[in-house]
Amino acid sequence: MTAETADAILPAKRSSSVRVLKLAETVAIPVGAVVVSALLFSVFLLIIGKDPLQFWSLMWTGGFGSSFSIQNSLQRAAPLILTGLAFAIPARIGLTMIGGEGALVLGGFAAAAIAIPLVSNVVPPIVTLPLMAAAGMLAGGLWIGLVGWLRHYRGVNETISSLLLSYIAIAIMNFFVEGALRDPASANKPSTLPIGDTYRIGSIPGTDVHWGFAAGIVLAIALWVLMSRTTFGFAARMTGGNARAAKAQGLPVGWLMVICCIIAGACAGLAGFFEVAAIHGQANASLVAGYGFTGILVAFLARQNPLAVVPVAILFGAIAAAGGVIQRRMGLPDATVLVLQGMLFVVLLVSETFYGRFKFFQPASSGDRV
Amino acid sequence: MDQLVTVLIAMLGGAIRVSTPFMFVALGETLTEKSGRINLGLEGNLVLGAMVAYATSYLTGSPWLGVLAAGSSGLVLGALHGYICKLPKVNDIAIGIAFMSFGTGLAFFFGKPFIQPSAPQLDAIHLGDWTGNPALAQALQVNPLFFVGIIVAIAMWWALKNTKWGLIVRMAGDSAASAKAMGVSVDLVRFLATAAGGFMAGIGGAFLSLSYPGIWSQGLSSGQGLMAVALVIFARWDPIRAIFAALLFGAAGAIGPSLQSIGITQGYYFFNAAPYILTLVILVLSAGSKASAREAPGELSITK
Numbered sequence: 203m204t205a206e207t208a209d210a211i212l213p214a215k216r217s218s219s220v221r222v223l224k225l226a227e228t229v230a231i232p233v234g235a236v237v238v239s240a241l242l243f244s245v246f247l248l249i250i251g252k253d254p255l256q257f258w259s260l261m262w263t264g265g266f267g268s269s270f271s272i273q274n275s276l277q278r279a280a281p282l283i284l285t286g287l288a289f290a291i292p293a294r295i296g297l298t299m300i301g302g303e304g305a306l307v308l309g310g311f312a313a314a315a316i317a318i319p320l321v322s323n324v325v326p327p328i329v330t331l332p333l334m335a336a337a338g339m340l341a342g343g344l345w346i347g348l349v350g351w352l353r354h355y356r357g358v359n360e361t362i363s364s365l366l367l368s369y370i371a372i373a374i375m376n377f378f379v380e381g382a383l384r385d386p387a388s389a390n391k392p393s394t395l396p397i398g399d400t401y402r403i404g405s406i407p408g409t410d411v412h413w414g415f416a417a418g419i420v421l422a423i424a425l426w427v428l429m430s431r432t433t434f435g436f437a438a439r440m441t442g443g444n445a446r447a448a449k450a451q452g453l454p455v456g457w458l459m460v461i462c463c464i465i466a467g468a469c470a471g472l473a474g475f476f477e478v479a480a481i482h483g484q485a486n487a488s489l490v491a492g493y494g495f496t497g498i499l500v501a502f503l504a505r506q507n508p509l510a511v512v513p514v515a516i517l518f519g520a521i522a523a524a525g526g527v528i529q530r531r532m533g534l535p536d537a538t539v540l541v542l543q544g545m546l547f548v549v550l551l552v553s554e555t556f557y558g559r560f561k562f563f564q565p566a567s568s569g570d571r572v
Numbered sequence: 573m574d575q576l577v578t579v580l581i582a583m584l585g586g587a588i589r590v591s592t593p594f595m596f597v598a599l600g601e602t603l604t605e606k607s608g609r610i611n612l613g614l615e616g617n618l619v620l621g622a623m624v625a626y627a628t629s630y631l632t633g634s635p636w637l638g639v640l641a642a643g644s645s646g647l648v649l650g651a652l653h654g655y656i657c658k659l660p661k662v663n664d665i666a667i668g669i670a671f672m673s674f675g676t677g678l679a680f681f682f683g684k685p686f687i688q689p690s691a692p693q694l695d696a697i698h699l700g701d702w703t704g705n706p707a708l709a710q711a712l713q714v715n716p717l718f719f720v721g722i723i724v725a726i727a728m729w730w731a732l733k734n735t736k737w738g739l740i741v742r743m744a745g746d747s748a749a750s751a752k753a754m755g756v757s758v759d760l761v762r763f764l765a766t767a768a769g770g771f772m773a774g775i776g777g778a779f780l781s782l783s784y785p786g787i788w789s790q791g792l793s794s795g796q797g798l799m800a801v802a803l804v805i806f807a808r809w810d811p812i813r814a815i816f817a818a819l820l821f822g823a824a825g826a827i828g829p830s831l832q833s834i835g836i837t838q839g840y841y842f843f844n845a846a847p848y849i850l851t852l853v854i855l856v857l858s859a860g861s862k863a864s865a866r867e868a869p870g871e872l873s874i875t876k
Contacts, residue, residue, distance in 0.1 A: 298665050357859040358852075361612060361665055362802050366848045366855075369795050373845035380841065498669060537680030544674030548656070551667050555659040 220565045227563035232503055235553035239546040246541070252532055260531055264524025271523060276411045279512075279519030281306065283418030284473035285497025286504060286511040287425055288346070288466040292360070293506040294429055295462045296442035297353065301364030302470040303494025304371030305346050309338035309471025310478045311375040314394045314485035315383060317401065317478075327401050335475045342471020343464040345371060350463030354456035360463075372490055379486055393486035403479040414476030419512055421469060426508040438462055470494060496522075499547050518543075578707060579830045585711025586826020587819050588718060589784040593618065593776035593793070594818035595721040597800035599728060600650075600772030602811055605804060606732060607765035608745035608758070608871030611653055612668025614773040615797030616675020617646040621777025623683035626788035630691035635782045638691070639717070642778035643771045649675055650770015654763035672797075686788050694782045715783045717775070721818075724772070725811040732811070741765055745869035773797060799851045806854045808867040824850045 244254035265275050285302040292299040313334040320330040345367060352358040378384075380392045403413050429435035438458050441448040449455050474489060482488050500518055504510035525539045558564070597614050604611045621642035629638035653671055657664045697719075700712025732738035743751040744761040751758050776797075781788045803821060807813035828843030858864045 298663075298669075300669060352856060356856050358855050359805075359859070361669070362798065363852060363855060365795065365798055366802070366852045369848045370845050370852070373841050373848070377839075377841035377845075495673060499673075502666070535681055535684040537677055537684065540673065540677030541681045542677075544670065544677040547670035548652075548667070548674055551662060551670050552656055552659065554663070555661050557661060 217565075223563050223565060227557065227560070228505055230563070231553050231556055232505065232550065234556075235550045236503075236546065238553075239542075239549040242549065243542050243545055246545070252534065256532060257528060260528050261521065261524045264527035265520025271520075273410045274523040275516060275520040276409075276415050277519070278522045279515040280412065280414035280418050281473040281477060281493040282497055282500050282515035282518050283422060283512055284414070284469045284476075285494050286500035286515050287418075287422060287497075287508055288470040288473075288494070289498045289501035290504065290506040290508055290511055291425060291429070291466045291469070292346075292350070292459075292462050293501060294435075294442050295438045295459055296445060297350065297459060297463070298361045299346065299349055299364045299463060299466060300361055300498055301346055301349060301368045301371075301494070302466070302497045303490070303492070304364070304368030305342035305467040305470035306474040306477070306494050307368075307375050307489045308345050308371040308474065309342035309467075310474025310482075310489045311378070311394075311485045312341035312471070313338040313475040314397070314478045315378070317397045318383065318395050321395070321397055321401055330397075330401055331403055331479060334479060335472060338471040338475030338478075339468040340471070342474065343468035346467025346470070347460055347464040349467075350460040351456075353463075354459045368494065375485060375489070376487070385484070388484075388486070391486050391488075393482075393484040396484045397479070398483070401479070402483060403476070412476060412480035414473065414480055417472065417476070418515070421472075422508045422512050425465070425469075429508060434458075434461075470497075496543065499543055499550075502547070502550055575834045578834050581705075581707045581711050582830035582833045583823055583826045585713075586830055587823035588711070588714055589822070590825040591818040591822025592715060592718045592721060592779045592783070593796055594800045594803060594821050595718075595725070595815060596776030596779065597773045597797050598803045598807065598814040598818055599721065599725055599811055600646075600769035600776075601801050601804045602769075602807070602809055602814055603728065603741070603772070604650075604762075604766050604769035605872055606745045606809055606869055607741045607762045608748065608869050609654070609657060609762045609766055610664055610668065610801075610872060611650065611671075611766055611769055612665055612798070612801060613649070613653060613671030613675065614668075614769070614801060615793065615795065616672045616679075617649050617770050617773035618777040618780070618793050618797040620649065620675040620679040621646050621774030622781040622792050623679040623686065623777075623788055624774070625778035626691050626781040627683070627686045629693075629782055630686060630689055633692055635692050635694045638782055639694070639775055639778040642774040644774065646774020646777070647767050647771040650773070651763070651767040653770065654766030657766070658759040658763065680790055683788055683790070687790075691782070691788070693786050694779075696783070715779065717779050717783065722815060725815045728811040742869075745871050748871055773800075776800075795848065799847060802851045802855050805864065805868075806851075806858050808858070808864055809869060810867075821847055821850065 247254045247257055264271055266272055285306060288302040288305065289299065316337040317330060317334050320333060349360050349364045349367060352363050353360040379394060383394050384392050385395045405412050406416055429438065437453050441453060441455050441458050445455055473493060477489055478485055496518055500511060500514045504514040521539055525536065528534055528538060529536055597618055601611060601614055624645040625638035625642035628641040629635040649671060653667060656662055656667055694715055694717065696713040696715050698713055700709040703709055732742060740756055740761055744756065744758045748758045780792050799821060803817045804814065807817040825847045827846055828840055831843060832840065
């Protein structure tokens, strides 16, 4: 782990062939993990008496087979890019922050809540939507910022606190949605007042994919630049490599952690905003869709690289998009996707043990690297 | 006044019922963490255990067989966790998250057909019939697993302190180097402790589906497995303190339903969130405390 981090911090020192080998290794091992878990899942399907070939071909047609399904996949990838970033950024500074789900829900709720007075006073969408997005990002950012603060200044484990805060965030939304902010017309599914069609954020021209997808790509690029091309990113990665050494160097470790967490929460909160402004039109229990948790897996498969988060999120968007078709056509329960994801997750983490183990990826003279 | 008594009695009964799964998960996690490893994935064991117990009880008609099956399913997940964690470069916290989602996914997948039918439940022991107070009698219908948990806690406390095995587990947790110097295989000790911890968490799941709330559904556990992990830190890795901590958590979880029993439904969602808020507050208080730092197993990554 430390040898890898040192490499990541000092890229200039490596010769290009070492770099290519390193890149090949970071691509080959996750791809290998995907293949192995696909095989394992096929065995699982065979055991329960289903046809794996049918499963994978349905997965392909449901995810990428037609322009409709591709757009569906991209639509579902949008929140996953943002929640993937929400896990990846704190991970770079050494935090295992898994509260993206709560930040998404709270962000979506904050966006829907601030929209209620704005919509009723007919404030134009061009003003309302940015305010909603800001509210979502602020709510998510502060929520996860608290995780970073508790971690550094109170020594509270960030993994546990972030998951607890997720449950609390969902309870806060339920409290308001079923109480003070409930739309009386929402009988079966308590919701906030709908924002109405004029306030919906549209699609990217020429597609049915909402703007959240574009926002996710822009943020992924921006955060990649931030984390690998700026002093801030350098300091953050150094802290992630060795917090004690970073502190000894006089880096403001606490603030770096809090800021990384605020960025993460803002990403997840923005995902919540897009879910409200583009998909649901109001805040309700539908916001708790597991995007936050799938985002963790997305970030792991992308090896916490903000740019790699985008293609991996599209892959998982496709899996989610194909899930419905697979359920109907093969008579499998909706938890099938959960089993597949869980298996992939475990295999992926096991694959971490193979870094540096394959001679093929090691430079010929590796005397200076342990 | 009467209403206050009603609420307090309901909270007593609730604390006993709600605390049992916490107790089992926390005891399992205490053992695992004493050996120097953390298993954050016990939520997965809990949910899978609940499903397996319910399905076994429904198919065989024997709830106790269900308890055993639930423990076994937890044992398998725990053993997998323990095996994977000993591979180099593998992060035990991340593996815990993965097993949380894998266990839950398996439970939802295989549990689908068992959501509707009702399975035979574990019989409670009626401890309060002599009081002549129906509310109190109902609160004191205690499931035998509650007592099993207490016995296990006392046994674990005694064994960790007084036996050779207890010493080996504590040594693996406090200093891997000195355990190795004594010729103890740290990996093996941690593997066994993680598997045993998984077994306990599986039994905690059996309580959820076979006693209280006594159904199998996908929303059965919402983070109880995770809260129990936090509870271990609060109880400072002591099995006896873990019992009291579990009762406290149980009481917090029982506030909402107890108030509902006298017709107060306002703030129901707030009281639902009470156990999570309590856990967080407790974590903040205990993470900073010197006593906690002193008693934490030295090899534990979560307290470093």
